[in-house]
Amino acid sequence: MVVLAGTAIALTDARWPWLWIAAEFVLLIVRFTLIVRCEAARLHGETPPLAALMSAGGIWSVIFGLGCFGCIASQNLVLSVLAGLNVAGVVAVVSSRNAATPRYAILVMLVVSLPFMLGALFSPQPGMWVVGLQIPFYVAGIIGVLVHNHAITIRMIRAELDNRDLAVRDALTGLPNRILMQEELHRMCDRLAPPAANGGRPFVVLSMDLDGFKQVNDSYGHVAGDRLLRLVGDRLRRTFRATDRVFRIGGDEFVVLLPATSEIEAAHLAKRAIETISEPFDIEVPAPVYIGLSIGSARAPIDGDTAEQLLTCSDLALYDAKRAGKGRHRAHLPSAS
Template structure:
C-alpha cells in the first residue's frame, strides 16, 4: 500500500536523465550536492532549492566580481585583466539567466528536478575569480592586491550563506577562492605580504565551520517543518493520513478526466471501515491493548489493498480507504480480503477479537464529491452492521433500485455482501 508516493532525490532523477555515458560525472555532482548525512528525499530537494531562492546574493556576487575585474583592467591595462572583464560579463549574465529560469521552474513545481547548469556555472565563475585574484597578487600592485583580498572575503561570506543547503559544494567553492590566493601571497616578493597568506587558511577554516553551522540550522528548520506537516496530516498512533489529509487526497483523486463507460472501473471507490467489537476490547483489556489493536489493524489494512490505494484513519476505530480506478468486482475482492485479515487473531493478545464492517460507494454512481461519497459509504457501512457485522455492503444509486437487493451475491460465499439502494 502506498499512502504517499515518495519523491526520488534530485540527484537520482538527474542521473537518470543524463544516461550512462555521463554517469561518472553525474555521480560526482550528486556527491557534491549531498549533505554530510543522508536525508529524506523531500528534505534533500528542499535543501537543493534553497540556493534558487537567493538571487539577490547572486546578483551582488556577480557585480562584485565584475568590479574587481574592471578595476584590475583600469589599474594594470594588462590583456589578462580585459579578458577577465569580458569573461565576467558573459559568465555573470549566464548565471543570472540560469538562476531566474530555475527560480521560475521551482515556483511552478517544487518537486521538479534541480537543474545542474547553475551548479557548473557557479563552479566556473569561482575558478575564474580565483585565477583573476591570483593575477592581482602577481601584479604586485598593492591597491589591487588589497582589493582582491577584500573582494574574496565578501564572496566567501556570500557562499557560506547561499550554499548552506549544499555544504560540500560550498566548501569546494570556498577552497577554490581562498587557497590559490593564499599561495600567491606567500610566494609574492612584496614585503610582509606572506602574513596575509598565513592567515588566509585560518579564515577559510572559520568560514567552512560557519557554513556547516548554517547547514545544521537549515536542516533542523526543514526537519521541524516536516514533522509539523506530518503531525498536521497524519494520525499520531498509526501514522496513516488523518481526516485533514483525507480531504486533500479526495480532491486530488477526483480531479482530472472521468471514465466514459458506466460498466468500466469507477473514478474512485470509497470504503468506510468500522471495527466490530473494538469497544469491548478496550473495556476488557485496556486502552494500551486497544491502541495495539488499532496499529496492527492499520498495518493489515495497508497490506490488503493495492499500491495505488490510500488508507486513512479519520478517528477512533473508523478508517476510510480510497481506491482509484477499480471495478465493483475488484473492490469486493479487496473488501473480502480486508475482512478476513482484520478478523485474524492478534499475537500480543489472542483473546482480543475484532471484525470489520465495510460500506462501499463509487464515483460517479453514488456521488461526485467527497461528502456525497463518504455519506453513501457510511450508510452502506451501517447497513452492514445492521445485517450482522463482519460483512460489506455496496451502495447503489437511487436510480438503480428502490430496496435492498442481494445483487452482490456473486461476491460470496464469504464474507456476506449485499447492495444498498441510495
C-alpha cells in the same frame, strides 16, 4: 564581480579584465537559464538540472579566483585591496547560502581564495605576504562556521520531519491519520481530469467501521481495546496493495484510498478486508475476540470530484452496509443521496 572586473579595465591596459567581464556575462546568462529550468522542472515534477547548475557555479568560482589573482598580480594597490575584500565577501556568502551542501561550499571557497592567497604570498608589494598568510586562517574559520551551520540545519530539518510525522500519524496504530488522509485525498482529486477527458486518474474511497468494537472495549477495558485496534491496523496494512493507503481517522473508523482501481477491484478488496477482520483476534484476554467490518465505497469522479463529496458518499454507503446487517460492503448509489 563585474564592478571589480570593470575597475581592472579602468586601471590597467591588460586584456584579461575584458576576458573576465565577458566570461562573467556568459556565465550569468547560463546560470539564470539553469535556474529557470530548475524552477520549471520543480513545477512539473521533473528532475531539475542541479548538477549542471552546480557545475556552472564551480566554473564561475574558477574564473573569479583567476580574476582576483590577476588583480593582485597587477601590483595595483587599489585592485589588490578590492580583490581581497571580494574574496572575503564571497567566502562569507558561500558559507551562509550553501550550508546545506558543505562539501560543494568548501570547494568553492578554496577555489576562490587559493589564487588570491598565492598571489599575495609571492607579490612584490611590501607587506602583501602578510595578507596571504592570513587567508588560510580566515577560510578555516569560515569553514568551521559552515560545518556548525550545517549541523544546525540538519537538526532543524530532522526535528521538523519528526514533528510532521507526529502530526500526521496515529500514535496508537502507526497509520497515517485524518490530516494526512485529507491531504492525500485532495491531491488525488486535483489530479482528476475533467469529465470530457474520461476522469483522468479514477480512484475509490473506502470508509470502514468496526462492528462489535464497543462491546470488546466495554467488556475488557481500554487497554484491550487499544491492543485490538493495533492488530486491526496491522491486518488492514497487510490486506491491501502496496499502492493503497490505509488511514485511521478516529476511534474505530478507518479510510482506505485505492488509486487506479475499478469498482470490481474495490469490491474484491473490500470483501477480502471483511474476511480478514472476521478472523479471531488474540488480545490477551481469556477467549479469542471476534469483531466485524462494514465498508462503504465511493468512486471518483463518478460519485464526486472533491474530497468532501467522496467522503460523504462513502459514509452514506457505509450507513447502508450497517443497516443491511453489518459485516458487508456497499457501494454508493446516486439514488441513496
